[in-house]
Structure formats: C-alpha cells, structure tokens
Amino acid sequence: MVALNQPQSDHRRAFQQLKTRLHRQMVDSIDLSKAGELGPDEFRKQMQALASHLASRSELSDRDRDAMVRELMDEVYGFGPLQELMNDPTVSDVLVNGADTVFVERNGLLERTDVRFADDDHLLNFIQRLVGQAGRRIDEVSPMVDAKLPDGSRLHAVIPPLALRGPTLSIRRFKNRIVQFEDMVRVGTLAPEMADFLVAAVKSRQNIVLSGGTGAGKTTILNNLSRFIPLAERVVTIEETAELQLQQPDVVGLETRVPNVEGKGVISQRDLLRNTLRMRPDRIIVGEARGGEVLEMLQAMNTGHDGSMSTLHANDTRDALHRLELMIALSGAELPTRVARQYIAAAIQLFVHVARLSTGERKVMRISELTGVVDGEFQLEDIYVFRSAGIDERGKLIGSFYATGHEPVALRRMAARGIELDPGLFTARELKTGGEYKPAN
Missing domain, CATH: 1.10.246 (Serum Albumin; Chain A, Domain 1)
Incomplete structure (x- = not known):
C-alpha cells in the first residue's frame, strides 16, 4: 500500500x-x-x-x-519514471545521478526534479533495457556505454564498479526541430551580420572549425551551416554517435563502431576518414574531432575537399589551435611544430567559438580568421566578438556583439566564387541583435 x-x-x-x-x-x-x-x-x-x-x-x-x-x-x-521528462519539449538533457537524484536542463540551466526510481536495481534494469534497445550491452565487464536511442537521443551510462554512488545515466534529448539561424538571431545567440558572414563562408567553401564546451551548441550551429551547402554537392558525415541532421539529398552518414565482447571489430573515426576519401565526397563533416583522425581531416581539407567542417572541445579559438596541434601529435606523425602549424593554417580558414554562459544563454563568442603563420606563430584575427558587461537584476547577461574592423582575407576567396559581401559588414562597431532575420539567398 x-x-x-x-x-x-x-x-x-x-x-x-x-x-x-x-x-x-x-x-x-x-x-x-x-x-x-x-x-x-x-x-x-x-x-x-x-x-x-x-x-x-x-x-x-x-x-x-x-x-x-x-x-x-x-x-x-517507454522511459519508465523519466517518460514525463522525455515528453517535455523544454528539457534538453536528463541527468540521473542515482535512484533518488534526477536533474534536467532547461534553457541552459540545471534544475532538480522530484522523479525517483525505486532503488539502484530498478535504475540498473532500466539502463540495461535502454542500452539493449540500442544494440549495446552494459554489465560489470563493460560498465560504461555510449548509445543512440530509437528516438535519436544520445545516451551515456556508467554503472558500478566505475560509478561509486550507483548507476548514472545521461540522456541528451533529440530535437525534432533544428534551431535555425533565424531563431538564433532573434534570441541573441549571434548578430545578423555574423550569420550572413557564416552563410557566405559555407557557400564559398571555407573550411570551418567550431569550438566550445559540452552543450554549448556546436552541433546546432553545424546543422545550421549545413543548410547552405549547395544541393548538388556530395557530403559525407563522420560521427561517434550520429547527431547531425543534414537536409541535402546526397548525404552519406558514417558512424564509428565500438569493440565487441572479445575486444575486436572496433572502427574508429580515423578508419572512417581514410575510407571517406574513396567515396568521392565534395565536403566532409566530422561531428567532433577527438584524436589522431585530425591528421586525415586536415589532409582532406588540403586536397580538394574545401568547405569541410568539424567541431572540437576548446575554451577559445586560440585554444582550439593548440588542441589541433596536440591531436596531430596523437596521430603518431612526428611533425615539427613549425610544419604542423603550417599544415593547420593551410587547411582551416575560420574558427567559430560558442559558449554556454552562467545564465544559461548560448552565445557565439568569437568568429576568427586564421590568416597564416608568421615567425612560427599563428596569425589569428578576430572578425566578430561578444563582450560581456555583467549580469542584470533579472539574471540576464549584459553585453554586445562587435565587429572588430578586420576585413577578412576570405572575402577574396568568396569573390572568386561569385559571392560578394558588403565591406560595411566588417566596419568596427557594435552590432544589434533581435528581430526578424532572413539569410541572404
């Protein structure tokens, strides 16, 4: 009773x-x-x-x-005790820290719920059922798993003995509707001039790397950018867990494979990248660069696959450059620092840094252009930046986007492909956000 x-x-x-x-x-x-x-x-x-x-x-x-x-x-x-949370369109993440502790993220902020599991056994059985539906396994031999659920959501679970306080579960919700640039400009994630520049960069086949922390919105922006890839181009995507939702008719989606019970059968992003080059791609999109596959990605960007894109975890655009250097070293290629930097500078034109701030808001903090290497140092020029001025009494961020006044070298490459941008987009000034936005055709 x-x-x-x-x-x-x-x-x-x-x-x-x-x-x-x-x-x-x-x-x-x-x-x-x-x-x-x-x-x-x-x-x-x-x-x-x-x-x-x-x-x-x-x-x-x-x-x-x-x-x-x-x-x-x-x-x-369904999702057992979590079903109500999974039905809530405002919930972006469901985080279970144990049978009695369930958090959700709404609008970029975490809040605790009153959802409970009966006990750790109930939670463990629930995790095993979800993992089984995804064709994976989790037990004491394999106590950690990443999987994609039937609705497209991404699941990560860790159980004892690795999880000291009982089974833990994280679910990144799948969104049926991709947040569009129009929405992002309206809520102030970026300014209209920044959106116009990024749209032109994609159409003119600039190589772009998006950086940021977990949940900052890198994949959301990558999905947005993919909207502007011409329909006639062939795109190959490479991901550890499929999240990209490209709209083009000629898209090949590839996903890595984890090892089986015997520790065999693993297919890494690096393996997929090597094979991708034989699939006649016009562009290659790597969902997230994590390790040695960066070398193959840069080779592709340098050898006729202009307009390729990827994301990586970093604290800023310059930190993203250092991460790329580190990942080249992880590939096993013993390249001198000077050569590795020249290789990166020849491959990538633009860096976009996204952040989720303490208020829960997401902002494109910086769009930077890598113009080359001089005296062994990267020449990274900011085109647009966001400058924060604090938080108001309502808990909202105070700040503005600014054009720095740097006129991108990329404009010449855009003009060569028949894409002209008004130089006034780059005049040093404060940029306005909000209101309706329509991407240029």
Whole structure:
C-alpha cells in the first residue's frame, strides 16, 4: 500500500517500489509466444489490461492507480519514471545521478526534479533495457556505454564498479526541430551580420572549425551551416554517435563502431576518414574531432575537399589551435611544430567559438580568421566578438556583439566564387541583435 500521508519524496519512492513489484508480476505473466500471434497493437492492449488489473488490486487512490497503469506501460514501452521528462519539449538533457537524484536542463540551466526510481536495481534494469534497445550491452565487464536511442537521443551510462554512488545515466534529448539561424538571431545567440558572414563562408567553401564546451551548441550551429551547402554537392558525415541532421539529398552518414565482447571489430573515426576519401565526397563533416583522425581531416581539407567542417572541445579559438596541434601529435606523425602549424593554417580558414554562459544563454563568442603563420606563430584575427558587461537584476547577461574592423582575407576567396559581401559588414562597431532575420539567398 502507498501511504498518502507520507512526505512527497517518500511517497514517490514507495510508489516506485510498488511499481517495480507489479512490473515483475507483469513480466512473469507475459506469454511472449503470443506477441507474434496477436500483433503489436493487440499485444499492447493486453499488456494495458494486465497493468490495469494489477493496479486495481493495490490500495491506491484513483489518481495513483491511473498513474500506476501509465508508468507500468512506460516501463515496458517507454522511459519508465523519466517518460514525463522525455515528453517535455523544454528539457534538453536528463541527468540521473542515482535512484533518488534526477536533474534536467532547461534553457541552459540545471534544475532538480522530484522523479525517483525505486532503488539502484530498478535504475540498473532500466539502463540495461535502454542500452539493449540500442544494440549495446552494459554489465560489470563493460560498465560504461555510449548509445543512440530509437528516438535519436544520445545516451551515456556508467554503472558500478566505475560509478561509486550507483548507476548514472545521461540522456541528451533529440530535437525534432533544428534551431535555425533565424531563431538564433532573434534570441541573441549571434548578430545578423555574423550569420550572413557564416552563410557566405559555407557557400564559398571555407573550411570551418567550431569550438566550445559540452552543450554549448556546436552541433546546432553545424546543422545550421549545413543548410547552405549547395544541393548538388556530395557530403559525407563522420560521427561517434550520429547527431547531425543534414537536409541535402546526397548525404552519406558514417558512424564509428565500438569493440565487441572479445575486444575486436572496433572502427574508429580515423578508419572512417581514410575510407571517406574513396567515396568521392565534395565536403566532409566530422561531428567532433577527438584524436589522431585530425591528421586525415586536415589532409582532406588540403586536397580538394574545401568547405569541410568539424567541431572540437576548446575554451577559445586560440585554444582550439593548440588542441589541433596536440591531436596531430596523437596521430603518431612526428611533425615539427613549425610544419604542423603550417599544415593547420593551410587547411582551416575560420574558427567559430560558442559558449554556454552562467545564465544559461548560448552565445557565439568569437568568429576568427586564421590568416597564416608568421615567425612560427599563428596569425589569428578576430572578425566578430561578444563582450560581456555583467549580469542584470533579472539574471540576464549584459553585453554586445562587435565587429572588430578586420576585413577578412576570405572575402577574396568568396569573390572568386561569385559571392560578394558588403565591406560595411566588417566596419568596427557594435552590432544589434533581435528581430526578424532572413539569410541572404
């Protein structure tokens, strides 16, 4: 019996414990041989009837009984206790730190929920079910997993003995609607002039690297930039976990493969990049550069695959350059620093740094142009920057975007491809945001 006079947290725990017992009774009662005979719709109806019958035998209020039936069905077909959170379009991340601790991210800020699992075993079984649906496994031998769920969301789980306080789970929500540049300009993620410049950079086949921290919005901007790749071009994407949603008709999506139980069969991003060059791509998009595959990516950018793009984790555009140097070293290529820097400068024209700030807002903090290497040092020129002036009494960021006055060398390459931009876009001044925005054709 779930006592209704208990504190809310105790009530939720008792509810989940009862649900776990009823769920086990459902599993014991299921005749899986009938599933194929009845068909999925009829079998689901019978499961619903069984859940209603079991819930009616428990001393629950009408409201709790309805909730019990709903959550029992979620345990079988959905996301269990997390279903309500997964149905909420404002939730971008669901973070489970243990049976009693569930956080969500809304609008860039974390908040704790009252969602509970019955116990660690309930949470562990839930994780194993989700991982199994994704065709992966998680157990004491393989206690950590990355997987893509059927709805496109990205899952990461760690269980004991690696997770000291019980099983942990992180789900990055899949969004059916990609946030567009129009939306980003309206909410102040970047200024219209910055958006126009990036659109022209993609159309004129500039090689672009986006940097930022976890959840900063790198993939969102990369998806936006891909909208402006001409439809006649062939694009190959390489990702560890597929997140990109390209709209072009000729797109080949490749995803890495983790090793099997015997530790064999692994396919890395580097392996995929080497094979990509044989697939006649016009552009290559690497979802996130992490290691030695950077060398192959730079080679592709240097050998006829202009307009390629990637993301990487970094604190700033200059830090992104140092990360690239480090990843070249991880590739095993013993290149002198001077040569590695020349190689990077020849391959990449633009760096875009994105940040998620303490207020939860996301901003394009800097768009920079790599103009070359002089005396062994990178020549990195800021084109646009965001300057913060603090936080107001409502908790909103105070700050503005600015054009620095640097006229990009890339303008000549754009002009050579028939794309003309007004030099006034780069006059040193403060830029305005908000309002309606329409990308130039």
